[in-house]
Structure formats: C-alpha cells, structure tokens
Amino acid sequence: MAWRYLSVVAAVVRAVSALWPLPTQLSTGTTALILASDFDIDISTITNPPEDLLNAISRTKGYIQTDQLEALVVDRGASYAQSLQNASSLSSLVLSFDSGFNGEPTSISEEAADDIENRVEGYSLTVPEDGSAATIKANSTLGLFRGLTTFGQLWYDLSNTTYTVEAPITITDSPVYPYRGFMLDTARNYFPVSDILRTLDAMSWVKMTTFHWHMVDSQSFPLEVPEFPELSAKGAYGSSLVYSTDDVQNIISYAAARGIDVLPEIDTPGHTAVIAQAYPEHVACPGATPWATYANEPPAGQLRFANADTTNFTTSLISSISSQFPGKYFSTGGDELNTECYAIDDSTQADLNATGKTLEQALDTFTQSVHSVLENSGKTPVVWEEMVLDFNLTLSNNTIVMVWISSADAAAVADKGFRLVQAPSDYFYLDCGAGGWVGANPSGNSWCDPFKTWQYAYSFDPIANMTDAQAKLVIGGEHLLWTEQSHASNLDPIVWPRAAASAELFWSGPGGDISEALPRLHDIAFRMTQRGVGAIALQPLWCALRPGVCDLTA
Amino acid sequence: MAWRYLSVVAAVVRAVSALWPLPTQLSTGTTALILASDFDIDISTITNPPEDLLNAISRTKGYIQTDQLEALVVDRGASYAQSLQNASSLSSLVLSFDSGFNGEPTSISEEAADDIENRVEGYSLTVPEDGSAATIKANSTLGLFRGLTTFGQLWYDLSNTTYTVEAPITITDSPVYPYRGFMLDTARNYFPVSDILRTLDAMSWVKMTTFHWHMVDSQSFPLEVPEFPELSAKGAYGSSLVYSTDDVQNIISYAAARGIDVLPEIDTPGHTAVIAQAYPEHVACPGATPWATYANEPPAGQLRFANADTTNFTTSLISSISSQFPGKYFSTGGDELNTECYAIDDSTQADLNATGKTLEQALDTFTQSVHSVLENSGKTPVVWEEMVLDFNLTLSNNTIVMVWISSADAAAVADKGFRLVQAPSDYFYLDCGAGGWVGANPSGNSWCDPFKTWQYAYSFDPIANMTDAQAKLVIGGEHLLWTEQSHASNLDPIVWPRAAASAELFWSGPGGDISEALPRLHDIAFRMTQRGVGAIALQPLWCALRPGVCDLTA
CATH class of the missing domain: 3.30.379.10 (Chitobiase/beta-hexosaminidase domain 2-like)
Incomplete structure (x- = not known):
C-alpha cells in the first residue's frame, strides 16, 4: 500500500x-x-x-x-x-x-x-x-x-x-465490497421518473451497484400493479403520481445499463396503512389514533398477518410485483412492527385464538409464506434488522439483512449468521438533522439528529466489533433518503455529494483520510453539477481551490 | 381579534x-x-x-x-x-x-x-x-x-x-413591523444574477421589504466597483463570477419593482482579507495561520483601520459603492473583529504608537469617518451588534443595529437606544445544522446547531425582555443565509419556505399558532414550486392534505 x-x-x-x-x-x-x-x-x-x-x-x-x-x-x-x-x-x-x-x-x-x-x-x-x-x-x-x-x-x-x-x-x-447502494423512499413524497433517472446517472458516476427502491409505504402507493390496480388507483397521491409498469421497466433498464440493480421493497407487514384504501379487510388499525400509539408515524395501519386470506393476498401481491423485476433480490421490509395495533384488532385476535398461535408464531408463518414465493422464483429475500433481532423467525440462511436502527446492531445480525448491508441511521440517513416534520411541535428536532455529514459517514467502520467470520458477512452498505421532507425540489442537494461517501467507502475500503478525500469530493461534486445533478457546495470555493488550507488546525 | x-x-x-x-x-x-x-x-x-x-x-x-x-x-x-x-x-x-x-x-x-x-x-x-x-x-x-x-x-x-x-x-x-428581510451572502460562494432575481420574486410573494445583500467577504470580492476595478479583478472567484455595475442596477430595479429595497453590505473592518489581493497595504494579517487564532474562519485578514490611508481608502470605497444604491440604508458590517490580528501587525502597532490611540479609539475614528460619508449622502448606517455591544464607539443615534449572535442580545442593544433588526442566529440562520464545513473535522457539527426549523423561527418573540420603549426600537427581522455550504444548487431548498416564517411573523405579528400556520405554509410552498422556486416539502403529502392529522398528539 x-x-x-x-x-x-x-x-x-x-x-x-x-x-x-x-x-x-x-x-x-x-x-x-x-x-x-x-x-x-x-x-x-x-x-x-x-x-x-x-x-x-x-x-x-x-x-x-x-x-x-x-x-x-x-x-x-x-x-x-x-x-x-x-x-x-x-x-x-x-x-x-x-x-x-x-x-x-x-x-x-x-x-x-x-x-x-x-x-x-x-x-x-x-x-x-x-x-x-x-x-x-x-x-x-x-x-x-x-x-x-x-x-x-x-x-x-x-x-x-x-x-x-x-x-x-x-x-x-476493483471494489472491496460488492454492494454499494442508495435507497430512495418514493412513498412519503413522490418523485417524477426523470428525478430517479438522474439519480441513477449520478449513482453510476460513483460506481454504485444498487438502487434500493422503497416504493410504497403507509402514506401512498405510487406503484401500478397490474393484478391489483386498485392499490395505486386508490392509494397513490394522484393519478399522475404513479409509476406505471412502463415507468418501472424504464427505470430498471436505465439502471441496468449503468451497472445498477434495482432492489425493490414492499415493506410488510408494517408500513402498509395505504393498502386499506383498496383492501380494508387486510389492514389492522387503519388510521388509529393517537397515531403515536400504533405507528412510528401517521397513519397507523398494518397487514393482518395472522389471517390466512391476508397472507394469500400478500404472497400474490409480492409475486406480482417481484415478477416485474429481473434482479435476484427483493425486500419484504419488516421494520417498526407495532404490536399495539394488533392488540386492538378484533380480527387478528380472533385469528390468533382460532389457530392457537402467538403473534410471533403467526408472523413466522406469514414471513415464510411470503419468502417462499420469492425463493421459488429464484430470488433472495431482504429484510430490515428487526426481522432477525426482535423476532424468532425461521428465515432462509440466504436472507440478507439491512441494519438501520444503529450501527451497533450490525455485530448482532452477523452473529446470527446472516449476510448484511450496512444502512445505519447514525451514519447514512440523509434526512437527519433537518428538524422534526411532525406538526404542532415547535422545538422538535429530527429523531436521528444530528445531520450526517459526509465526513462522518466516510469514517464509518463496517466491521466494527466483528470477528473475521462475521466481517465476511458484510456485503456492503448504502446511504438512504427517507422523504418526509423531500421531494423533487431538494432531492439532489440532500443526496449529493454526501452519498458518494459510502460509495467510496465500500469500493475503496474503509479507513480513508477525510483530508485526502475532500479535494476529490469537491471535484466529483462540481463534475456532477456540470452534468446537471445539483450537488451542493461543501465549502467556500476559496477553500475548494486550496486543499488543506481550511482544515481545522491549518 | x-x-x-x-x-x-x-x-x-x-x-x-x-x-x-x-x-x-x-x-x-x-x-x-x-x-x-x-x-x-x-x-x-x-x-x-x-x-x-x-x-x-x-x-x-x-x-x-x-x-x-x-x-x-x-x-x-x-x-x-x-x-x-x-x-x-x-x-x-x-x-x-x-x-x-x-x-x-x-x-x-x-x-x-x-x-x-x-x-x-x-x-x-x-x-x-x-x-x-x-x-x-x-x-x-x-x-x-x-x-x-x-x-x-x-x-x-x-x-x-x-x-x-x-x-x-x-x-x-397592513404590517406590524416595517422591516422584513432576507440576507444572502454572495462571497463564500457566488450566485448567478438569475438566482438572486428568482429569490427576489419569492421574497415579494411573502411581502418582504428588504434584500440584505452581504456582497463581499474575506473569501471573494464579486462586486465590480468602477473606481476600484482591481478589487473584483483580483478578488472575485473568476472573471465571470462578478456582479457588474449593470448586474447591480438590474438587481436593484428588479427588487424595487417588487417593493424590495436592497440593503448593501460591505463588511468592515473585519471580513476583508480579499482586499489584500488588490491592496495589500490596507490589510493586516492576511492569510495568517493558524487561521483560528486570527479569524472566525479562513482566511484571516482585516483592514488596518488605525491607518489614515486605509481609512481614506475605505471611505472612498464605501462612497463609491453606496452611490450605486438608491436606498437609504447601507451596512458597514462590523462583526467578528479579531484583535490578535492587529497585535501581530507591525504597521497597526506603529500607527497606534504614532497617534497615541487605543485600538478602540482608532476604531471609533475609522467608523466615524466611514459613517460620515454615508450620512453626508443622506444614508443611514447599519452595523452588526458588536459595534455597539463590544466597543464604546460614537455612533449616530440614527444607526440601525443587526442582532445576530443571540436573540438574548437584543434587549441590550435596545437598551443603548438604537433601532434594531432581529437577525438572531439562534432562530433565523438558515445554514445551521448542516454539519461543519471546516476540513479535517470528522465529527464536526455546525457552530449554530441545531437546524432552525420554520416552527422554531415562527415562535420567535421579537420583543422578549424589553420595556415598551425598547420594543418600539425593533423595526423588524430577517432570515439569513451564509453560504459556506450553499451555491446555486441548494439555494431554493435551504431558503424556502423557511424564510417565509419570519416574513409572516413580522407582517402579521408574533404569537401565531404553528398548527394554524402549517396548512398555509404548505400552500405557499407549493405555490412557490408552481412558480419555479424550489421550495421543499415540509411533510409527506399525505399530511399536507390532512391538516392537523400529523400533529404530534393527533
């Protein structure tokens, strides 16, 4: 070296x-x-x-x-x-x-x-x-x-x-880690296809491999599903705010031609309130208030996973959507499951009584059903970390786990033998630090304060506190943008050039020096701007032209 | 009511x-x-x-x-x-x-x-x-x-x-306060004229009165001054990154036609390192290191205000620039004066010895000279708060003071009998919370963390801890954007709709309810977007369509 x-x-x-x-x-x-x-x-x-x-x-x-x-x-x-x-x-x-x-x-x-x-x-x-x-x-x-x-x-x-x-x-x-991604949430707010394509271009310029597409959530369902047209017809923010099957194919092929695989996510069984717009029979506690009791953000509402019909509906839905994507990975989500929602849902309680299962056992049955659909079509399931840390589920060894709550959880996931992607909120969440978005909260700051600087992300150690065997299970990492406070107007400046930090970390390997990296990051940011991606200024131009001179102790 | x-x-x-x-x-x-x-x-x-x-x-x-x-x-x-x-x-x-x-x-x-x-x-x-x-x-x-x-x-x-x-x-x-402004720093990074014009449009939509233009600073001098052409020729970031006299007239007339007065600022005697590019004889400690000893940010360098030639130069410069502006106000700045810079400047020490003045006395002479030029041409001087709180200077009673360090300082300024503009960093600084920009500082956050949300700004009390007589001296307030981490790409999303919070506070009066305001702020943000100003999303659209439903305790 x-x-x-x-x-x-x-x-x-x-x-x-x-x-x-x-x-x-x-x-x-x-x-x-x-x-x-x-x-x-x-x-x-x-x-x-x-x-x-x-x-x-x-x-x-x-x-x-x-x-x-x-x-x-x-x-x-x-x-x-x-x-x-x-x-x-x-x-x-x-x-x-x-x-x-x-x-x-x-x-x-x-x-x-x-x-x-x-x-x-x-x-x-x-x-x-x-x-x-x-x-x-x-x-x-x-x-x-x-x-x-x-x-x-x-x-x-x-x-x-x-x-x-x-x-x-x-x-x-050649890269050190094979998975280098960016996640975009298109459900809290909608992004036109052109914004996604521009983002894919920028991702390819820093050699990212994976567009993790959090397509739908409790707030909106902007995805056209041919077999379930009512989901977007009733659940999208508007008839023009839908990704049609043509749009999806366009995004997939545009990404693929740039070396990027699309990892689709249909978050289940939580984060699904919007499904109640079209299929109320499958959703527990839709719109229950106070929302903070039943969900991490409004509106409350989760799939009735203890119910056989809902399980069949979900497997059909996942099967239908996953068949649109040529890639080998599909995320079924699994974060922030709220048990209070089921406690007040008579239907779920009746199903549990009828089958004699605990909530966790019912979740295990549901998850195995959904995942078997994916595995039968040759796909690898991807889940958020709660599915392996909070519940005792029978998951395929092949499953890939996204660590998000804290970087401190990665070792525990690895300890269970699963491959994992580093997506920790304390390093890679691009939305943190912009104040709370929940209403009637004048002094509210974002739950994951402070703002995650590129420098801090760049300093991340993807194999902290892991044995060599556990470290081998880390396949890479990604920056993520949850979009409660973002839409097309501020997509580029929130993401770029910050997300380039993880792209380099997982290509070149950890341990890079931020003073050495800064001039290069300025350069790629200005190059992005020249190519039409609105990357922000990291420093006064005076500093960008004089590497090191604006360092803390210079 | x-x-x-x-x-x-x-x-x-x-x-x-x-x-x-x-x-x-x-x-x-x-x-x-x-x-x-x-x-x-x-x-x-x-x-x-x-x-x-x-x-x-x-x-x-x-x-x-x-x-x-x-x-x-x-x-x-x-x-x-x-x-x-x-x-x-x-x-x-x-x-x-x-x-x-x-x-x-x-x-x-x-x-x-x-x-x-x-x-x-x-x-x-x-x-x-x-x-x-x-x-x-x-x-x-x-x-x-x-x-x-x-x-x-x-x-x-x-x-x-x-x-x-x-x-x-x-x-x-009709408005409660006459001064409702927005400050833009065009020195740390340059903004094309078109960005400034678009900003003026958005300001007019929320009935602002004043574009406080922090034109130059230690990093760059993007202003063409006919009598001092070398300042921008040597001090701008590039020959195309200059506001020509035509540009300035265009900005002034565009603003005026929209009910907006331009308040120009030439910050003195600090924040002037760039003048050394053209006139090294007028600048003490240019580029002195470590910069943190001699300036609040790099590069160090301040006008030799104890020197008669430098004082003459500065009065000529201010006279030349102020004559371009038809408005009645002109800011000579005065923030963050660093005394260490003068301690190591032999020239300043010789001037002080020769005149027998203290640094403060010399500053008083300098400030009176500069301000008399303004007052002789019918203009009112504007200064940052240090000029009245940190130094015992003889300022015209007519002087307007900008409170910036902390909202807690406003009462002290009013106590000295000066009219004041509320521009406190703890409420109205739009750059806070985006992480530190100084290099080689991996865990550095912005000095004025956290991010100033619109809700928090909206809750500001402009007459806190003031007597009725003091409160009458508050003429209004403004949001401010210092641009160490901004340029054209992220101007709109950093400013809008947040800066609208102070526009309403000072038009409609303080004490507004953020729950009542939020739906209206969504509305003006979306209206701005329709008109080509890239205001951000404040919430998921789901919430924007359902006032109150995403409130903290809903």
Missing part, C-alpha cells in the same frame, strides 16, 4: 487527481496530455459488443466533451497553458477484454442483475504520456464500464482544451 | 384559505366563485399609473393563469366540481387609491426606496360572491402591490377552472 499512499500525497499537493471512488492502485505522472479533437473510443477487438456498452461509450464521450470542468486550483489551470501547448494529444482509448476472456460478451445489464457476489467489476486503465492509445482492460463488460467511468473523471478544461497534467496514468482497480 | 380567530379556525377546518402572510383582518365565506376567462385588472381610476404597477398587474395575471395549484384537500378539490358549475364568475378586479389620496402616484420602486418607517403598505381587498367586481384599495402604490400579491394567492385550479370556494372575501391588512 506504500505506493498508493505516495500517489495520494502527490494528489493532495497538486490538487488535480480527483477520482471518486479512489482506485485500489493508482499511479500518476506529471506530464501534460491533451485530448485530440478526433478522440474516439475503439472497441474493434470486441466481437458483438453489447448495445448498452456502446451507449456507455457514447455517454462517456459526451461527458468528456461537455463537462468543461476547470481544475480546482487557484488559477483554475491557467498556469498549465504553456505545457498544454507542447503536450502530446490522445486520439484513442482502446477497450478490450483480458486475454483470458472467452466467448460472447454479456451486457452490462445482464451482469448488473447477476448475484451480487458474482459480479466482476475490476478493470485496469492506462493513459500513456506520449499520446499513444489509452487502454481499458477487464474480464467483464461491467468492468469495462467501470473503467469508462474512471476515464471520464480524468479530464479538465482550459479554454476549450481538454487535458490532464498527470500522464502517464496507470490504474488497477 | 375574535373575528380573526374565528376565520382562522374555519380556514383550518376547510384547509383552503391559504394566505401568507396572514392578513390582519380576514373574513371569508363559503360560496364558490370562478375566474372568468376574460378576467382583467382594471386601473382606469388611476391617472398615470406607474409602469412598475402595470408590470405587477401583468405578473399577477400571469401567476393566476399559470399557478394551476390544486387545493390541498384529500380530493384535490374534485368535490367542488358541482358548486363550481353553478358559480358566479369574476371578470374584474378594480384597483384604486383611497378617497383621501391626492396627486400623482409614485411608483412601487420609489416607495420601496423610501425611509422604512415611511412606507405605506396597507390595503383593503374585497371579492364579492356574486361576480361583481373585486376591489383593492390603498393609500399608496406599494399598498396596491401588496393587495395584488394577496389576490394572487386566492385561487386554485380544478381541471383548468380557476376558483375559490371562500367568497365573499374581505381583507383589511
């Missing part, structure tokens, strides 16, 4: 190298190189290149042309003018598979939908200093795509000259 | 009335009324109407046509369809001056630049239920404009029918 360390130090001094996430191995020089006006990306060595790879190549060329990002140095690169005049020019980037690669290439989309541990994302990249062809090599189409993404971050603009001053560049790169 | 209270209760029940700020007197009925397709605004009674009033009328008609805001009720107004079919239609809104009004009308712009206590903003508005002409009457052009703003908030859309279901409407309205 000494080599990597040295290159990082050099990057800080020059404040130019600005890849995000940081490659595993990176070597840069000090030679200027400009991009030729006829620069092109050559894939002639690849037989039958997949269409989504061709599109990714087009996008990469587009970004390089339109980014026009000035270097984040005090003179914005003006002092490079002389060396750029004498620089070699790069005309070609050659993409090819590693020599060991055999057979017809699969598409980025197919590879993005593969088992998460099977995805091959590594690549190597070279940019010689003499203008001879740059190269990206990989053993997968997804790997070539990751390399293209890195290549797109190498270039700056000075008076319409596209350049780097760090040739030659040599990169060998 | 009983009448007002009753109408407010009715508004909550129906969740339709949604004026912001709440008028002093408001009476609404329950009759549906639609806007005729040939609806027009009639000013035939006004001789020689000012052009900015004609433009305001055009804008109002435009908003009414394009807002297309659905009522914030569960069915989004669908149940009104029947009554709208049978409703009378309104063809005309007649604007006229009160019978006592004499002479040629002045323009909105002229009235906006008048002494703040002289501005006449009151108006009365009627909307009969039978379709006969609506009226706005006022004793000033600014009053007519405020009435137009209110009229533009009365209307909802259902299938392209523009309607109210609350006719007849009778409003008599």
Whole structure:
C-alpha cells in the first residue's frame, strides 16, 4: 500500500487527481496530455459488443466533451497553458477484454442483475504520456464500464482544451465490497421518473451497484400493479403520481445499463396503512389514533398477518410485483412492527385464538409464506434488522439483512449468521438533522439528529466489533433518503455529494483520510453539477481551490 | 381579534384559505366563485399609473393563469366540481387609491426606496360572491402591490377552472413591523444574477421589504466597483463570477419593482482579507495561520483601520459603492473583529504608537469617518451588534443595529437606544445544522446547531425582555443565509419556505399558532414550486392534505 499512499500525497499537493471512488492502485505522472479533437473510443477487438456498452461509450464521450470542468486550483489551470501547448494529444482509448476472456460478451445489464457476489467489476486503465492509445482492460463488460467511468473523471478544461497534467496514468482497480447502494423512499413524497433517472446517472458516476427502491409505504402507493390496480388507483397521491409498469421497466433498464440493480421493497407487514384504501379487510388499525400509539408515524395501519386470506393476498401481491423485476433480490421490509395495533384488532385476535398461535408464531408463518414465493422464483429475500433481532423467525440462511436502527446492531445480525448491508441511521440517513416534520411541535428536532455529514459517514467502520467470520458477512452498505421532507425540489442537494461517501467507502475500503478525500469530493461534486445533478457546495470555493488550507488546525 | 380567530379556525377546518402572510383582518365565506376567462385588472381610476404597477398587474395575471395549484384537500378539490358549475364568475378586479389620496402616484420602486418607517403598505381587498367586481384599495402604490400579491394567492385550479370556494372575501391588512428581510451572502460562494432575481420574486410573494445583500467577504470580492476595478479583478472567484455595475442596477430595479429595497453590505473592518489581493497595504494579517487564532474562519485578514490611508481608502470605497444604491440604508458590517490580528501587525502597532490611540479609539475614528460619508449622502448606517455591544464607539443615534449572535442580545442593544433588526442566529440562520464545513473535522457539527426549523423561527418573540420603549426600537427581522455550504444548487431548498416564517411573523405579528400556520405554509410552498422556486416539502403529502392529522398528539 506504500505506493498508493505516495500517489495520494502527490494528489493532495497538486490538487488535480480527483477520482471518486479512489482506485485500489493508482499511479500518476506529471506530464501534460491533451485530448485530440478526433478522440474516439475503439472497441474493434470486441466481437458483438453489447448495445448498452456502446451507449456507455457514447455517454462517456459526451461527458468528456461537455463537462468543461476547470481544475480546482487557484488559477483554475491557467498556469498549465504553456505545457498544454507542447503536450502530446490522445486520439484513442482502446477497450478490450483480458486475454483470458472467452466467448460472447454479456451486457452490462445482464451482469448488473447477476448475484451480487458474482459480479466482476475490476478493470485496469492506462493513459500513456506520449499520446499513444489509452487502454481499458477487464474480464467483464461491467468492468469495462467501470473503467469508462474512471476515464471520464480524468479530464479538465482550459479554454476549450481538454487535458490532464498527470500522464502517464496507470490504474488497477476493483471494489472491496460488492454492494454499494442508495435507497430512495418514493412513498412519503413522490418523485417524477426523470428525478430517479438522474439519480441513477449520478449513482453510476460513483460506481454504485444498487438502487434500493422503497416504493410504497403507509402514506401512498405510487406503484401500478397490474393484478391489483386498485392499490395505486386508490392509494397513490394522484393519478399522475404513479409509476406505471412502463415507468418501472424504464427505470430498471436505465439502471441496468449503468451497472445498477434495482432492489425493490414492499415493506410488510408494517408500513402498509395505504393498502386499506383498496383492501380494508387486510389492514389492522387503519388510521388509529393517537397515531403515536400504533405507528412510528401517521397513519397507523398494518397487514393482518395472522389471517390466512391476508397472507394469500400478500404472497400474490409480492409475486406480482417481484415478477416485474429481473434482479435476484427483493425486500419484504419488516421494520417498526407495532404490536399495539394488533392488540386492538378484533380480527387478528380472533385469528390468533382460532389457530392457537402467538403473534410471533403467526408472523413466522406469514414471513415464510411470503419468502417462499420469492425463493421459488429464484430470488433472495431482504429484510430490515428487526426481522432477525426482535423476532424468532425461521428465515432462509440466504436472507440478507439491512441494519438501520444503529450501527451497533450490525455485530448482532452477523452473529446470527446472516449476510448484511450496512444502512445505519447514525451514519447514512440523509434526512437527519433537518428538524422534526411532525406538526404542532415547535422545538422538535429530527429523531436521528444530528445531520450526517459526509465526513462522518466516510469514517464509518463496517466491521466494527466483528470477528473475521462475521466481517465476511458484510456485503456492503448504502446511504438512504427517507422523504418526509423531500421531494423533487431538494432531492439532489440532500443526496449529493454526501452519498458518494459510502460509495467510496465500500469500493475503496474503509479507513480513508477525510483530508485526502475532500479535494476529490469537491471535484466529483462540481463534475456532477456540470452534468446537471445539483450537488451542493461543501465549502467556500476559496477553500475548494486550496486543499488543506481550511482544515481545522491549518 | 375574535373575528380573526374565528376565520382562522374555519380556514383550518376547510384547509383552503391559504394566505401568507396572514392578513390582519380576514373574513371569508363559503360560496364558490370562478375566474372568468376574460378576467382583467382594471386601473382606469388611476391617472398615470406607474409602469412598475402595470408590470405587477401583468405578473399577477400571469401567476393566476399559470399557478394551476390544486387545493390541498384529500380530493384535490374534485368535490367542488358541482358548486363550481353553478358559480358566479369574476371578470374584474378594480384597483384604486383611497378617497383621501391626492396627486400623482409614485411608483412601487420609489416607495420601496423610501425611509422604512415611511412606507405605506396597507390595503383593503374585497371579492364579492356574486361576480361583481373585486376591489383593492390603498393609500399608496406599494399598498396596491401588496393587495395584488394577496389576490394572487386566492385561487386554485380544478381541471383548468380557476376558483375559490371562500367568497365573499374581505381583507383589511397592513404590517406590524416595517422591516422584513432576507440576507444572502454572495462571497463564500457566488450566485448567478438569475438566482438572486428568482429569490427576489419569492421574497415579494411573502411581502418582504428588504434584500440584505452581504456582497463581499474575506473569501471573494464579486462586486465590480468602477473606481476600484482591481478589487473584483483580483478578488472575485473568476472573471465571470462578478456582479457588474449593470448586474447591480438590474438587481436593484428588479427588487424595487417588487417593493424590495436592497440593503448593501460591505463588511468592515473585519471580513476583508480579499482586499489584500488588490491592496495589500490596507490589510493586516492576511492569510495568517493558524487561521483560528486570527479569524472566525479562513482566511484571516482585516483592514488596518488605525491607518489614515486605509481609512481614506475605505471611505472612498464605501462612497463609491453606496452611490450605486438608491436606498437609504447601507451596512458597514462590523462583526467578528479579531484583535490578535492587529497585535501581530507591525504597521497597526506603529500607527497606534504614532497617534497615541487605543485600538478602540482608532476604531471609533475609522467608523466615524466611514459613517460620515454615508450620512453626508443622506444614508443611514447599519452595523452588526458588536459595534455597539463590544466597543464604546460614537455612533449616530440614527444607526440601525443587526442582532445576530443571540436573540438574548437584543434587549441590550435596545437598551443603548438604537433601532434594531432581529437577525438572531439562534432562530433565523438558515445554514445551521448542516454539519461543519471546516476540513479535517470528522465529527464536526455546525457552530449554530441545531437546524432552525420554520416552527422554531415562527415562535420567535421579537420583543422578549424589553420595556415598551425598547420594543418600539425593533423595526423588524430577517432570515439569513451564509453560504459556506450553499451555491446555486441548494439555494431554493435551504431558503424556502423557511424564510417565509419570519416574513409572516413580522407582517402579521408574533404569537401565531404553528398548527394554524402549517396548512398555509404548505400552500405557499407549493405555490412557490408552481412558480419555479424550489421550495421543499415540509411533510409527506399525505399530511399536507390532512391538516392537523400529523400533529404530534393527533
């Protein structure tokens, strides 16, 4: 690692190298190189290149042309003018598979939908200093795509000259963790499809793998389900505020072409009050008040999981929705189950009496029914942590658990032998710190105060207090946006560039230094802005142009 | 006040009335009324109407046509369809001056630049239920404009029918406090002119009077000063990141036409490190490190106020800049003066020795010189609170003081007999709570944590702990945005609708009920969004459609 360390130090001094996430191995020089006006990306060595790879190549060329990002140095690169005049020019980037690669290439989309541990994302990249062809090599189409993404971050603009001053560049790169995600809640408030697509683009720029889509919740059901049309007809916020099956396919294919798998979530049995709009017979305590007794937020209402008809309804619903998604993972949720809701529900009490089951036993039956539908169609269930920490349920060993309540719970989940995703509220919840949204509460702050800074998220240790065996169960992590106080207007500034912190943490590995990372995070934030994603300013521009000078003790 | 209270209760029940700020007197009925397709605004009674009033009328008609805001009720107004079919239609809104009004009308712009206590903003508005002409009457052009703003908030859309279901409407309205402002810092990060203009529009929609423009600071000098061109040439973040004199005139006239006075601020003698780029001889301790010893944030650097040449330079600079602004107020700042900076500045120490003055005496001389330039040109100086609380300076009794460090300081300022603006960080700082921006500080939170919610701001008491005589010195208040972590991408969502809380507090008076206010604040936020200002969601839409149901104890 000494080599990597040295290159990082050099990057800080020059404040130019600005890849995000940081490659595993990176070597840069000090030679200027400009991009030729006829620069092109050559894939002639690849037989039958997949269409989504061709599109990714087009996008990469587009970004390089339109980014026009000035270097984040005090003179914005003006002092490079002389060396750029004498620089070699790069005309070609050659993409090819590693020599060991055999057979017809699969598409980025197919590879993005593969088992998460099977995805091959590594690549190597070279940019010689003499203008001879740059190269990206990989053993997968997804790997070539990751390399293209890195290549797109190498270039700056000075008076319409596209350049780097760090040739030659040599990169060998692959991720430390396979799952690097972002969760969006589209139920508290609705987001137009265009916002989701833009978010997927930004996710792909920082090499994320998974769009965890919390599609519906107690407040609204914006998802069209062909077999259950009344759910969105009665449960969406409006007829235009629905993700149609076409929208869903559009989102899935857009994501897949960018190396991103969509992990759909239908949260059950809690967080389902909205189902009562169409199917009141399946929902206990709908709208019960005071809501705080029966739910973590209004409105109360949960599926009658002790009931056989409700269980059948739920398995049909999950089956219908999951069949729309090509990915191998599906979340059935399972957070914040409120037992008071069932205590006042005569129907549930009657069902429990009739079957002689406890609430926990009934939940076990329900969960096994729902999960067996998924497993029978080759999918892996995903659940929130309560399903393994609060209840004694029979879950498949294959189940993936999302840790959210606290990072302190991760070791306990691992201790039960489940693979887990790190999604802890104390590090990765993007909504924290913006004040309470519940009404009539003048001094209310958010339940998960304070605001989770990128620096704090970046300092997260995903295997804290775990044995080596437990640590192996951590497959990655994600930032999350619950949207009680967000809609299209503030999506980008809440998410970016903060969510890039976990993207790097789980690609490059934990333990990164925030002082080294900050200049690179500025860079990707400005690059995002150039590409139409409204990332915020992390500091005064004065600081962004002077790495380290605005540090606490500088 | 009983009448007002009753109408407010009715508004909550129906969740339709949604004026912001709440008028002093408001009476609404329950009759549906639609806007005729040939609806027009009639000013035939006004001789020689000012052009900015004609433009305001055009804008109002435009908003009414394009807002297309659905009522914030569960069915989004669908149940009104029947009554709208049978409703009378309104063809005309007649604007006229009160019978006592004499002479040629002045323009909105002229009235906006008048002494703040002289501005006449009151108006009365009627909307009969039978379709006969609506009226706005006022004793000033600014009053007519405020009435137009209110009229533009009365209307909802259902299938392209523009309607109210609350006719007849009778409003008599005028503000409690004359100063209702918003401060923007354009020095830590730059904001394009278009962002400022959009902000001025939003400010006018909530009847603000003052755009407090913190134009320059230690990090950048984005203001073109004809007599001192090097300041922006060397001190701006880039040649395109400068407010030209044309830009400034554009901002001033755009604001004035919307009833908004621009209060320019050139912060002195602290917060001036950037001046060293062009005039190093006038700046003590430029870039001194560790910065935390010499400034509240990097970079350090302050005007050598003990020096006669620097004093002359500063008076010329302030004179040059203030002459660009037609308003009667100019802020010379005065916050966060760091004495350590002068302790290490040999030049300042030599000046003090030569004149035999203490630092405080020198500051007094400097401040009197700078302020006399303003007062000689008919302007009133504005200063931050330290200038009266931390130093014994000879300030004109006319000086206005901005309270910012803490709301607890307001009574002390009033005790010294100065008029004051309530701008306390503990209530009105929009940047608080987003984490620390200083580098190398992984667990750093913002110095003014927590996030200042609209609810908390709304609960502010502007005359806490004051005698009646002191309370009379409070001329109003403002929300403020310091932009260490903001630029164009997140301007709107940080500011709106939160800043509307102080706009109402200082128009309608303190003591408002947040449960009554919330539905109206939702409404103005959605109306802002319809008009292109990216206000955030305050709650899940589910709650916005059901006033009170998401209250803490509901």
